[in-house]
Amino acid sequence: MDSSTCKRIKELYELIGPNLMTLNQIATVTGTSKSTVGRYVIENYPEEFRKKRNELCYHYANQKELHPNYKGGRTMEGGYITVEKPAWYTGRKNSKYVREHNVLVCKAIGITEIPKGFCVHHINGNKVDNSLGNLQFMSLSAHKKLHLELKRRGRTYGCK
Numbered sequence: 799m800d801s802s803t804c805k806r807i808k809e810l811y812e813l814i815g816p817n818l819m820t821l822n823q824i825a826t827v828t829g830t831s832k833s834t835v836g837r838y839v840i841e842n843y844p845e846e847f848r849k850k851r852n853e854l855c856y857h858y859a860n861q862k863e864l865h866p867n868y869k870g871g872r873t874m875e876g877g878y879i880t881v882e883k884p885a886w887y888t889g890r891k892n893s894k895y896v897r898e899h900n901v902l903v904c905k906a907i908g909i910t911e912i913p914k915g916f917c918v919h920h921i922n923g924n925k926v927d928n929s930l931g932n933l934q935f936m937s938l939s940a941h942k943k944l945h946l947e948l949k950r951r952g953r954t955y956g957c958k
């Protein structure tokens with residue numbers, strides 16, 4: 799496994815909180831297998847940490863199961879991860895939920911909504927990989943051009 803994949807697994811594995819990902823999800827996002835991720839964490843984290851993290855995984859999973867409208871819970875909609883709209887977010891006025899990648903990019907660049915005529919592109923085509931390195935803030939026209947170019951090269955993934 800190359801060092802950048804290791805680094806990504808490490809980043810995602812140490813993301814504790816409502817955004818915590820299962821080993822399966824980390825494997826999907828990093829393009830590896832669950833057993834690869836499992837091996838990595840066994841080699842790099844003490845058992846105590848792994849146990850505690852597992853408990854948290856169940857905790858968040860149960861929270862979602864028991865309360866489908868659990869505040870702040872991440873869900874999937876139209877192939878994208880959505881989150882409850884943060885109080886500071888000024889876009890999507892009539893909506894309770896927003897796409898997580900838009901929220902993350904706004905936070906990163908210090909704006910409160912995606913301005914008209916702009917969007918966020920998923921660089922590797924994986925619409926659930928919302929790591930900042932995979933998100934590109936760009937104008938709609940540049941985005942359209944980019945997708946035409948990708949299509950020309952046989953990569954026909956959709957992205958909004």
Ligand SMILES: [Zn+2]
Binds near residue numbers: 919920941945958
């Ligand atoms: Zn795109």
